[in-house]
Amino acid sequence: MTPSLDDATRILSTLVAFDTVSHKSNRALIDWVADHLDGHGVAVATLPSADGRKANIVASIAPGRLEPRGGIMLSGHTDVVPVDGQDWQTDPFRLTPKDGRLYGRGACDMKGYIACVLAMVPALRDAPLTRPIHLAFSYDEETGCFGAREIVSHIAASELRPAMAFVGEPTSMRVVNAHKGSCGMRTKVTGHACHSSRPDQGVNAIYGAMEVIDTLRAQAQALAEAPDSVGLFEPPHTTLNVGLIQGGSARNTVAGDCTLTWDIRATREGMVGQVRDALAAAVDDRILPAMRARQAAADIATETLFEIPPLLPQPNSAAEALARSLAGGEAVSAAFGSEAGLFQRAGIPTVLCGPGDIAQAHAPDEWVAEDQLAACLSFLEKLVAHECAA
Numbered sequence: 001m002t003p004s005l006d007d008a009t010r011i012l013s014t015l016v017a018f019d020t021v022s023h024k025s026n027r028a029l030i031d032w033v034a035d036h037l038d039g040h041g042v043a044v045a046t047l048p049s050a051d052g053r054k055a056n057i058v059a060s061i062a063p064g065r066l067e068p069r070g071g072i073m074l075s076g077h078t079d080v081v082p083v084d085g086q087d088w089q090t091d092p093f094r095l096t097p098k099d100g101r102l103y104g105r106g107a108c109d110m111k112g113y114i115a116c117v118l119a120m121v122p123a124l125r126d127a128p129l130t131r132p133i134h135l136a137f138s139y140d141e142e143t144g145c146f147g148a149r150e151i152v153s154h155i156a157a158s159e160l161r162p163a164m165a166f167v168g169e170p171t172s173m174r175v176v177n178a179h180k181g182s183c184g185m186r187t188k189v190t191g192h193a194c195h196s197s198r199p200d201q202g203v204n205a206i207y208g209a210m211e212v213i214d215t216l217r218a219q220a221q222a223l224a225e226a227p228d229s230v231g232l233f234e235p236p237h238t239t240l241n242v243g244l245i246q247g248g249s250a251r252n253t254v255a256g257d258c259t260l261t262w263d264i265r266a267t268r269e270g271m272v273g274q275v276r277d278a279l280a281a282a283v284d285d286r287i288l289p290a291m292r293a294r295q296a297a298a299d300i301a302t303e304t305l306f307e308i309p310p311l312l313p314q315p316n317s318a319a320e321a322l323a324r325s326l327a328g329g330e331a332v333s334a335a336f337g338s339e340a341g342l343f344q345r346a347g348i349p350t351v352l353c354g355p356g357d358i359a360q361a362h363a364p365d366e367w368v369a370e371d372q373l374a375a376c377l378s379f380l381e382k383l384v385a386h387e388c389a390a
């Protein structure tokens with residue numbers, strides 16, 4: 001039984017109606033997906049987060065009948081980005097069809113893909129699969145791919161050994177085999193507050209933060225002058241960005257603290273460590289000793305908020321070869337990060353391929369084209385046929 005676009009659309013409208021903005025619970029959606037799979041005789045494992053407010057769901061189709069090893073893992077995230085401050089023409093949590101487009105938060109990124117996969121479940125269950133198909137839907141992708149880490153641990157602790165993973169991020173159904181890593185960093189500068197009339201008695205944390213920013217800016221400049229990924233990424237080097245600065249308390253007070261939030265978009269493994277080490281050296285050798293000479297309690301502490309590894313091309317991998325044979329076209333790179341790098345780092349060859357254009361993701365009036373969902377269903381149909389072949 002081949003699923004229709006109507007089946008996928010109906011499921012998508014249910015998924016969109018669950019408000020799974022990352023800071024909220026996704027449990028209601030996960031329960032619904034578990035019921036849906038259970039209704040089709042598919043056993044699921046839900047993997048709750050530490051506080052139980054969120055969960056991943058992992059399922060294998062054809063367990064018992066087939067070895068759990070091998071097969072393809074179809075993966076996606078269930079959380080969406082907030083709609084606060086965005087001007088929407090429709091209710092973001094009610095799927096609204098118009099002119100061949102389906103509007104709603106997550107329609108593109110990436111509940112559309114999950115809806116297509118779930119619509120395939122009856123066909124998958126009845127298909128004479130020769131290898132299992134695994135489903136893995138995560139929480140907290142948008143805030144740092146936290147849920148996917150638990151999926152990776154679950155796989156390592158179980159008998160599951162997917163031969164490859166396809167992540168259905170919106171790529172307009174093109175095969176994406178590369179993206180930069182993404183690393184969130186926070187540097188907290190502690191000085192010594194006092195009345196601004198006696199700056200000689202304090203240590204201005206904002207000035208300390210300026211030195212940190214200067215160091216990061218010089219590093220960014222040096223990285224830009226030595227491109228290391230020409231033809232793969234735009235721009236062809238690791239980038240740094242200081243995106244948020246919060247510090248001080250009043251005009252007439254020497255700032256006692258200042259916090260910088262910044263990110264690293266790495267072209268390859270090892271770059272994050274290189275950037276962190278270079279900053280640590282500047283802090284330890286120069287910036288902090290100057291602050292401590294005035295006030296022993298001064299401090300500069302940098303923490304990593306999250307680290308998503310880059311996805312790197314594996315042109316000879318089974319994942320890339322199969323995805324390209326099903327989707328057609330050459331593999332390309334993407335500007336955005338995803339869970340794919342975590343799966344690849346865990347030894348699972350992974351590519352991205354999913355419906356919708358990333359240009360509509362995270363935007364107000366997010367939409368996915370109906371013909372993109374249709375293209376995704378046909379991709380999945382070919383995939384199932386491939387997994388039925390000996």
Ligand SMILES: [Zn+2]
Nearest residue numbers: 077109110169
């Ligand atoms: Zn996404």
